[in-house]
Structure formats: structure tokens, C-alpha cells
Amino acid sequence: MCLLTEEENVNTLTLPARDRAQLTCASVRVDRGGRTVLHDVDIKVSPGSRWGVVGENGRGKSTLLHVLAGALAPDAGTVHLVGTLALAEQEMPAEDERTVGDFIDAYLADARAALRDLDAAAEALAEERPGAEQDYADALEAAQALDAWDADRRVDVALDGLGAVSDRARPLATLSVGQRYRIRLACLLGAEYDFLLLDEPTNHLDRAGLEYLTARLRAHSGGVVVVSHDRALLADVATTILDLDPTRDGRPAVYGGGYAGYREGREAELVRWEEEYEQQQTEHVRLKQALSEAQNRLSTGWRPDKGTGKHQRATRAGALVRSVHRRQDDLDRHKVTAPVPPQRFSMPDLPARTGVVLLRAEEVTVDGRLRHSTSLSLTSGDRLAVTGPNGAGKSTLLSVLAGRLAPGTGRVHRARKVRLHLLGQESPRATRRRARDLYEAHTARLVTAGVLKEGEVVGLGSLGLLTSRDAGKPVADLSMGQQRRLDLALAIAARPHVLLLDEPTNHLSIALVDELTEALHATEAAVVLATHDRQMQRDIAGWPHLALAERRPADTEAVNTH
Missing domain, CATH: 3.40.50.300 (P-loop containing nucleotide triphosphate hydrolases)
Structure with a gap:
């Protein structure tokens, strides 16, 4: 445009x-x-x-x-x-x-x-x-x-x-x-x-x-x-x-000093906001307790000790009523400016199958798309970062591993009943179905097919990827980033043993990328990740790497992640 x-x-x-x-x-x-x-x-x-x-x-x-x-x-x-x-x-x-x-x-x-x-x-x-x-x-x-x-x-x-x-x-x-x-x-x-x-x-x-x-x-x-x-x-x-x-005053915030200035300023702002919120919450609890005590005194004040005159009872009752009203007014005037807590991604526990080779590729190539003869083997907890320039075959390799594309040469072996999911680079064509309905239909199919048991189904809301409001929208009405969040939810809904991620940071917010990276380090599933995201590459620098590049067809490279 x-x-x-x-x-x-x-x-x-x-x-x-x-x-x-x-x-x-x-x-x-x-x-x-x-x-x-x-x-x-x-x-x-x-x-x-x-x-x-x-x-x-x-x-x-x-x-x-x-x-x-x-x-x-x-x-x-x-x-x-x-x-x-x-x-x-x-x-x-x-x-x-x-x-x-x-x-x-x-x-x-x-x-x-x-x-x-x-x-x-x-x-x-x-x-x-x-x-x-x-x-x-x-x-x-x-x-x-x-x-x-x-x-x-x-x-x-x-x-x-x-x-x-x-x-x-x-x-x-x-x-x-x-x-x-x-x-x-x-x-x-x-x-x-x-x-x-x-x-x-x-x-x-x-x-x-x-x-x-x-x-x-x-x-x-x-x-x-x-x-x-x-x-x-x-x-x-x-x-x-x-x-x-969101900010305390509801207005967008501007930070000088580039990205470093933003990170420092934003963190300081959140700390101040949270401290103010905690102080207000403490005061709110104190006022509610004072109101409750005043109401209790009022209810017991109508039953004074024997021998107490009517005038004394009426005087005491009026004072108690005024005390309740004063406490209620104090509580009404006290408004808690609650910070809107950012959504936090919560990766469910992904299962491990100890001692089983979940996925093994033996000298696979794809004519014109994956010129390497590539071999790899994965067990639970393994990590593999796939890198290389555009056109080197990263997406092709992940598609072969996922079974979406047949290799031209070589073979791929997947363990019996292994659960494997590929998160592709792009979201599928958006539909008018609500995000929540799409997710629930997906998990229902997994249960019907015997992939998941009823108790293994994770609700969309518990993942922290979409708000309830956004989950109720048609997928076509969601932003690119929100559609990408739904893609991630669908990928982990199957509780995969092997998670294949192709440029997973595309369209995602900075906070979610940080949370996803942390979750990938901790999960017991095997993870294969292809990314050009330079910060994510730095964050997973300790993972075994498979570097794809343009080579002669005769060249081979084998990677064993364990």
C-alpha cells in the first residue's frame, strides 16, 4: 500500500x-x-x-x-x-x-x-x-x-x-x-x-x-x-x-533512549503501578473490615443489656447507624486503580516418553527444496535449532519431519502413537467461526480420534493466549498476532511429544516471545525450532544446531541431538 x-x-x-x-x-x-x-x-x-x-x-x-x-x-x-x-x-x-x-x-x-x-x-x-x-x-x-x-x-x-x-x-x-x-x-x-x-x-x-x-x-x-x-x-x-x-493514566506511553530506555522505563512504571495498587488494596481491605465491624456493632446494638432505657438504646443505635454510614462512605470514596495485568502464557505440561526415539530422519532430501542429505534423531527433552538462509530448506525439513511432505530420498521413522505437531510460518485462511469454537472442535476431534483422553484437554482460557472477549470473535476479525496466538494454542492442544516450530515469533508480541522462549527451555517435549529471530537465536545459543546452506547434492550432514 x-x-x-x-x-x-x-x-x-x-x-x-x-x-x-x-x-x-x-x-x-x-x-x-x-x-x-x-x-x-x-x-x-x-x-x-x-x-x-x-x-x-x-x-x-x-x-x-x-x-x-x-x-x-x-x-x-x-x-x-x-x-x-x-x-x-x-x-x-x-x-x-x-x-x-x-x-x-x-x-x-x-x-x-x-x-x-x-x-x-x-x-x-x-x-x-x-x-x-x-x-x-x-x-x-x-x-x-x-x-x-x-x-x-x-x-x-x-x-x-x-x-x-x-x-x-x-x-x-x-x-x-x-x-x-x-x-x-x-x-x-x-x-x-x-x-x-x-x-x-x-x-x-x-x-x-x-x-x-x-x-x-x-x-x-x-x-x-x-x-x-x-x-x-x-x-x-x-x-x-x-x-x-495499558498505563496508570490510560494513555499510551512514549519512551526516549531507544529500546533500552523503553525496557527500563516500562519496568519502573510497572513497579510503581503495582506498589500503588498493593497500597490501595491494603487500604481497601482495612476499610471493608472497619465497615463490617461497624455493621456487627449495629446488629448487636439493638439488643442492649437488661435494664438499659429506651432513650439510651435509641441514642446508641443512632450513633452506630452514623458509624456504618461513615464507614460505607469511606469505602465508596476509596477507588482502587487496579493495573490491568498482562496476559501470561502458560504452557501445559507436555508428556515425555523416556527411552524412546520419537522421531528419526535418515538422509532425507527433497528435490529442489532440501539439497542436504540430512539425518537427525530426537528423544523426549531434546532441542534442535535449524538455521540457514532463505531457500536452504528449513521449512521443507520441518514439513518432512511432520509428515506433510514426502522426502525425495531417505526415510523418516516416527515412534508408534507419537504425538507430533508443526506450527507453520503462516496462519491458515481465516474463517468466520469463533476462535473458541474452532479450538473446542479441534480438541474434540483429538479426543474422538483417541489422541487425547478427556482429562488431557486444556481449555483455551487457561493458556493465557486469548482473552475471553477475543476468543468469542470470528477468527477473521482477529489481528494477525491474535490469529498467531490461536495457532500456538492449537499446536499445544494436542499435548505433543514433539513440537516443530517454524518461525514461531512471527507476529507475536515481545512479552509473549519471552514467555514462549522460557517455556521451550523447560518443557519435557522434544523441540525443533527454525528461526531468523536474532534475539531468540541468542536465547537458544546453547541448543544443538543444524545449519542448512546451499551445498552440492552429494554433501551430507547428520545431527544427533542427544
Whole structure:
């Protein structure tokens, strides 16, 4: 998606504003489905500033990018743009009849038009037409502003840096989602917009692509707003962090000092909030106890000792009533500003089968997709990290291990009644079924098939992945991150002995990634994980590694994790 300057009209090219560029939003509020998604958001992006937007899945991060891009009108507040802007959404169209060249041409349309206008102006100048000198000067200024002569080279450099397909005759329909995503990202970087709005840009990038993207964003002369779960990218790129998670005053928080400043500031804010909450809770309990004691005295006060006169009983009763009312008023005035506790992922106990080889692959290859002849063996508690550049065959290997793809050569042996589940890179096509219904139908099938016993079924709510409200929504209405959380819930619902994870951090929030990493270290199941997430790679550096790379078919590599 690409949206451009507010200052242009239909008869002129879209020219970058460079140093004059400005993108701001003030007091922005967005309501959806009776719920406020964004509230009192203020942001000012200038050339050279790089904003990171963080928050749990469903907090409105992608919505904010659409508001900034002008694709979504806020319910309150204002957005102001001077300059050119492009938005890279998380999703890519599934059907596209264009070629790679057509796609690139669309992003470089202004540069192409500027060069055509310059050629036409030069021809008019040579023919000494009236006004030709001014037309030529204007056309030259536009071409220089766009650096139009270098546009294709810039895109080619970006395509190479991101490991994207550069064959302009290649139909987009023949490419994977990841390949098409990298082409679009290369176009955005090569077109040199004043502002780049990027939604999870590190998805589908390998290490080389991540390093290239990081360098380009740091060097970008315009402004950048990036929504990302990638902790390494935020640490390397962001100068300011906008946190959309709940705060004490209900407003989004802004942290300077980059990602490190955000982590330090957020933790300090939560500590202060929790301390204030505990103090209020303690006072609330004290006031409730005082009210209860006053009510008890009132009930016993109507039965005074024998010999007590009516006047004395009435006087005492009135005082007790006033005491109860005073205690009740104190309690009513005391409002507890309770912090909204973040959801915590709770991995259920996954079973172990001691002394059993759960999964064994022997010299497997897949023609054109997995050129290694790869062997591995897994027992309960084993860990394996699969690494390598895009195209090396990581996803293919996991599909072979899961039984979704037959190997071209070699064989795969799975233990009898082994429970195995693969979490793929992308969510399946979203349905209109409610998330809760989809999950319950999935677990019911597992019980009917004898995979699980009734007592082994884990309720969706106990996993801490979706709120009750979100679990009641149609899957198609969930955000990408929430759909990914549902995918994870479905993966562990089967209580697998072997868990195969293909880029599991895609679309997930920072907090959930940290919790998932901790759970993977602790589980008794065997885990095979393929990831480009640099921080996760650091977190699992101690695991056995299987590094896939482009090699001759005769090359072999065997990995035994125990």
C-alpha cells in the first residue's frame, strides 16, 4: 500500500518534501466494535526520527499505521502529512497477476514519469517551443528531487540485499509469500519515500536480509515508524518507543533512549503501578473490615443489656447507624486503580516418553527444496535449532519431519502413537467461526480420534493466549498476532511429544516471545525450532544446531541431538 503527499494535485508528480517532511497525529482515538482500540495517541515523526511501536497483540499497532497512512479515518483527533509516505502491511495479496517488473514499475511510477517529462521537455527545448526553458527546468528539478536516474539501481541493490527475486519477468503468482514480501520491501527502500511505515518488516527475512534492513533503516534520511516484535531490530533501529499497552493514566506511553530506555522505563512504571495498587488494596481491605465491624456493632446494638432505657438504646443505635454510614462512605470514596495485568502464557505440561526415539530422519532430501542429505534423531527433552538462509530448506525439513511432505530420498521413522505437531510460518485462511469454537472442535476431534483422553484437554482460557472477549470473535476479525496466538494454542492442544516450530515469533508480541522462549527451555517435549529471530537465536545459543546452506547434492550432514 502506498499513500503520498497531501500537497499535490493530479497534474503534478508526487515529490518528496525531504527536510520539510512532517507526519503528526494528535489526540487520535479509534473505536471498533464498541471498544476503544486507540486512545489519546500523539506522535510526531520528522526526518531522521525512528519510532518503534510496541504492545500486546490487538492493542491497535497496525491500526495506528493505517491511521498515519490516511487509510483509516480516526474517530477523534487529527493526522497531518507533508511529504511522501508508504505503508508495508503484514499481509500480502494472495492473488496477483502482475510480474515482478510490473510490481516494481508501480512503486517507481513517479521516477519513470519524471524521466519521460524530462525527455519531452528536452525535445521541446531543442525545438525552441514557447515556454520550453521553464518546462525543462521544472522537469529537471523533479527528476533531481526523485533521483530518478538511480531508482532502478536502488531497487536492484535492495532486492539483492534482502535476498529477493530480481527476475522482472517472473510472475508474482509463482512466488511464495515471503518472496513477494521481500520484493515489496525492496521497492519501498529503493523508492526513498519521506516516511516508511513498516508492520513487522522482519518477517520472512534471513540473517543477511535482517542485517541489510537494519542498516538501511538506520541510514534512511526520512522518518520511520516500525511495528515489530523483533527485539534486535528495535534495539538497533528505534530512537523512540511508543508503548500502546495499558498505563496508570490510560494513555499510551512514549519512551526516549531507544529500546533500552523503553525496557527500563516500562519496568519502573510497572513497579510503581503495582506498589500503588498493593497500597490501595491494603487500604481497601482495612476499610471493608472497619465497615463490617461497624455493621456487627449495629446488629448487636439493638439488643442492649437488661435494664438499659429506651432513650439510651435509641441514642446508641443512632450513633452506630452514623458509624456504618461513615464507614460505607469511606469505602465508596476509596477507588482502587487496579493495573490491568498482562496476559501470561502458560504452557501445559507436555508428556515425555523416556527411552524412546520419537522421531528419526535418515538422509532425507527433497528435490529442489532440501539439497542436504540430512539425518537427525530426537528423544523426549531434546532441542534442535535449524538455521540457514532463505531457500536452504528449513521449512521443507520441518514439513518432512511432520509428515506433510514426502522426502525425495531417505526415510523418516516416527515412534508408534507419537504425538507430533508443526506450527507453520503462516496462519491458515481465516474463517468466520469463533476462535473458541474452532479450538473446542479441534480438541474434540483429538479426543474422538483417541489422541487425547478427556482429562488431557486444556481449555483455551487457561493458556493465557486469548482473552475471553477475543476468543468469542470470528477468527477473521482477529489481528494477525491474535490469529498467531490461536495457532500456538492449537499446536499445544494436542499435548505433543514433539513440537516443530517454524518461525514461531512471527507476529507475536515481545512479552509473549519471552514467555514462549522460557517455556521451550523447560518443557519435557522434544523441540525443533527454525528461526531468523536474532534475539531468540541468542536465547537458544546453547541448543544443538543444524545449519542448512546451499551445498552440492552429494554433501551430507547428520545431527544427533542427544
